[in-house]
Amino acid sequence: MQTLLIAAILILFLVVVFQIAKTSEYVAMIRGYENARKQSNRINAFLLLAFLVLGLIGVYYCNEVLKGRILGEPASDHGVLVDRMLYVTLAITFVVFLITQIALFWFAYKYQESDNRKPYYYPHNNTLELIWTVIPAIALSVLVGFGIFYWFKITGPAPKDAMVVEVVGKQFGWEFRYPGADGILGKKYFKKVDAANSNPAGQLWEDPANQDDVFVEQEMHLVVGKPVQLVIGAKDVIHDVGLVHFRLKMDAVPGTPTSMWFTPTYTTKEMKAKTGDPDFVYELSCDQLCGKGHWSMRGVIVVETQEEFDAWLASKKPQYLVANPDKDPATKKDSVGVAPLTGAIIR
């Protein structure tokens, strides 16, 4: 009902505006088109100037309102580079924006039609053309240079001591695999994926490297200050590992593994203190349309100290033992607790 009412009001509004516009045409006819044209010319020229002034005020106001809601401090080493590049680009483009927009609207206002003005016949000027070819070219070369320099730093090979985590996207969630004590992710084959039999990643159990791999869902743990290389894949369609606080992003493509690395610089706890937000979490978002649940494909990342991380990992049973309970020493010796034993396996 309310919607209909709004629609009715809008239609009424349209009819009224249309009638006014029609009347204005008759008024113009009576007053003479030439006069009407000149008058609307003056009005519109003034409005262009007003648009420029109000627009610039609006740009300032918009920034005041929203600047607090955008980029906090980046939480990774690469994020620092991304932000620096962003602000350098912002500075350069904003200057160009101001100059060109002011020129555009000011000229449109200043040189509005007047009976006394003769337009200046000015078809070309090679010097000017050269100047505004060369200056943008130089500015852009600087941006390209910096950009590519940072780009290679970010996309370059991961340090040797980086820990490895496998990230796999599926409709609609995230799966993670840690290589365990040997530091090697075991081999997998997609045709072995069998969630019903506790093998959601399709690990090949005959590969010994698989025996200590830990599989978890939805929550990834990382160590502060320690480089991490994400080995990224997808099960069904293309997803994207979006790490907004770390300023990183990489597609997860079925059949084509991708990877990225970075060093988290603040633990979740430190970020809670920094942002003053006790509910702060690092979130992992899917940034590539992957189906109807795309918007809710959320993962959580916990950045913690090495000790906390070790304790967390130790609490997880390797997927090999979950899938093959007969191999699990814990189930054979039921007198001994699970956690210390699996911890021993990982170390």
Next chain:
Amino acid sequence: MSETTKVQAAVVTHAHTHHEDHGHHEQSFISKYIFSMDHKTIGKQFLITGIIWAIIGGFFSVLFRLQLGYPEASFPILETVFGHWAKGGQIQPEFYYGLVTMHGTILVFFVLTAGLSGTFANLLIPLQIGARDMASPFLNMLSYWFFFLAGIVMAASIFVHTGPASGGWTMYPPLSALRQAGDGQKIGTDLWLTSMALFVVSSLLGGLNYISTILNMRTKGMSMTRLPLTIWAVFFTAVLGVLSFPVLLSGAILLLFDRNLGTSFYLSDIVVNGEVLPNEGGSAILYQHLFWFLGHPEVYIILLPAMGMVSEILSVSSRKPIFGYMAMLASLFAIATLAFLVWAHHMFVTGLNPFLGSVFVLLTLLIAVPSAIKVFNWLTTIWRGNIRLTPAALFAIGFVSLFISGGLTGIFLGNSTIDIHLHDTMFVVAHFHIVMGVASMFGMFAGVYHWFPKMFGRYLNNTLAYIHFWVTMVGAYLIFWPMHYQGLAGVPRRYLDKRGWASFSQFGELDKMITIVSIIVFVVQLLFVVNFFYSIYKGRKVRTENPWGANTLEWTTPINPGHGNWEGDIPEVHRWPYDYGKDGREFIPQTEPVGSGESKH
């Protein structure tokens, strides 16, 4: 003005007064208005079809903006109209993704490609180069009817039970290749691909025609460097289309094969919904290369005609020559060439080889140079002019403003380092809507306002036009400027509800504001549509052949030109089209021979 009228009178001394007479052939209603081979009628067909599609596509955006602005609200009327797609008055995710996919497809292909270059290439090429019609009027007619057919198939896909394609307008596989991946990936996607294939055929028929007409059918004296910039722009547009659309066709056909014939071009290692698929060895990224090899030139297919028309309109309304004609030409050429060399900047985060990525950064940012030249030349064109702020001129000025704003944010996204953060966020949405969507729309509006008198022999209502311009201009900035901030915060695009996220839920008020403004802007577009159709029949009549005092050839035809455009001989051309304000004369039409004492430029 009286001086103007005198000059006009002089120009049209050979005017024919019997322009109601349609000459040698009688035409039935069907051959005149439906299966017409007159380029002007075909142009109008493209325009009106484009307008209808724009209303549909725009309406879809209003629907999904409702969801974005008011994710918690329920609109019972939506359930009344859309049934299970809006269960409980809330737009369901499948419906939401269907809407955004259709909005993108419709606006990019049907409105801003067919509606824009289809309209103005058809209308202006023969009229401005001095030809009676296209090189092949028949293929030209086929071009429209293939477009029409593509539209029918696309429209049908909206009504199938499982809904239209919902994989995004880029239709990336494997999502678009797997029926199991969602409802929108069922028959809707097959129809989408079929429609696109038909659209490519239409585009190729049109494009080849435009190219051959421009190259072969210019009137006497109309050398290539005397062509108005509109014609150069549609020429490069057509070249881009002819070279890139076939690649989209191949991409779409391979995808159809993967979907229906069990091939594995794009598929490998897939477990969908617990089902293990047999496909191995395909590459999902291959599709993205094929798609963006069209997709990026497509951006310029949309933008170049708008640039051409804006150049023409700014010059005419400033009563001043376009500044740096040759530089404008060269920059068009540079943009058209570079358009083919930058496609992978859409793929920086697909796992692309970083070295390759750096090459694409360089080539992408290179495009900013010819773009900057164009902007500075437009600014110099209006500098010290005597600007008549017609609705067309206002939209042209608006185009330049939007092109600057949107072009500058392209420098962020083209730089792979920044793109890592901004890729697939609302920043991208804001960027391409301003620079490609709204800017090109402004170019199109400028063209409609400027050439409406030529198309229909009547004027559009000026008051409505001014309201249309100002609301759209202010609205465009209100909608898309703050959207950049969402992108800087990393809010991913195509998120229909952000309340579940700690990092992205801080823009609730902003989303509401954007939704309200977009509804207002949409309603004002309807005002334009009313103005358009009303003025075709009831608008103020055009009484002079050359209402804007322009130099180009279309204004030497009768007010309502018949098929064949000129009644006597086709006029001969003696000069470039931009002699405005030269030697103390307000304008000198192209048909006027160069006088002995005339200054050179």
